[in-house]
Amino acid sequence: MSDTTASTGPGNAPEPGENDVREQVRARYAAAALAVTDPTTIDCCAPSSLDDERCSPSAGELEKGFGATQYAAADRNILPSAALAASLGCGNPLAVADLNEGETVLDLGSGGGIDVLLSARRVGPTGHAYGLDMTDEMLDLARRNAREAGATNVEFLKGDMEAIPLPDAHVDVVISNCVVNLSTDKSSVFAETQRVLRPGGRIGISDVVAEDHLTHADRAARGEHVGCIAGALTFAEYQDHLTTAGFTDITIRPTHQLADGMHSAIIQATKPAAT
C-alpha cells in the first residue's frame, strides 16, 4: 500500500510521485548531514541562508519543538557536539522506550545517531543498538559520532525502513524519531517493524501526528513532506496502521504542538508474545 499518489488533477501541476518524494527526502537529509560534517558546503550563519532548508533544524524549527532541545542536559552532555547539531527529531523516544541492560534496539531513520548512542549506553555492553538510514551522508556522520563517543555496541546499517535489512524476531525494541511520517509506504514500515521484533517486543516512537479532522490537503498546507508535516498520519490512521500490522496495547500521546492541528506524539505498542 502506498500513501503518496502521483496524480494530475484537472488544472493542477503533477504531484510528485513516490520516487520523487523519496529522492527529495534523501537530498534534504544528505544536505543536513553535510552542513554538520562540512560546514563549508553552506554557511548556515549567513543571512542569505536564513531560508535555506539545508540549515535545519533552523532556530524556528527548534522553537517549534525539533532537535536536541528535547533531551535532558545529562544526555546532551555525554554526546559529541556533531550528534547534537544533527539532531532533527521532534521528540525523545528514549523517554518512553524504557531500555534495559542487554536489549537489542533498532532506530529507524537514525540520522546523526543521537538516539542510537543514547540507546547504546542504556543497553550496556551486553546489548546492541542498530541505526538504520537510507542516506549515505547521515550514515557517515553517525559512524563518525559513534567513533568519537567510543561506542562499541552500535552498528549503522544502510537501508530503507520499508525493507529492514535484519532477520525476523531480531530486536527487542524499535525506536524512531520523526521519520515514519517521511515514508511513502507506511504499511510496509509497520509490517517490517512487526517482523523484526521478537514476540513481546515493543515500539517507542516519536512522530508528527495530525488531528483526525485534517485532510491530506490541510496537512500539505501546513508544511512540506520533507519537513515532516505533509506526510504525517492522523491519530486514527496511526492506530489503524498499527492494528493492521498486528500491534496491541497501542497508545498515541500528543506531547507538543508543532503547527495548527499537528502534534509531536509518542507512540507505544507491543508485539503480542504469542504470534
Ligand SMILES: C[S@@+](CC[C@H](N)C(=O)[O-])C[C@H]1O[C@@H](n2cnc3c(N)ncnc32)[C@H](O)[C@@H]1O
Ligand atoms: C528528520 S531526520 C531524523 C533523524 C534522527 N532520527 C534524529 O532524531 O535526529 C530523518 C532521517 O530519516 C532518514 N530517512 C528518511 N526516510 C527514510 C527511509 N525510508 N528509510 C530509512 N531512512 C530514512 C533520513 O535520511 C534522515 O536521516
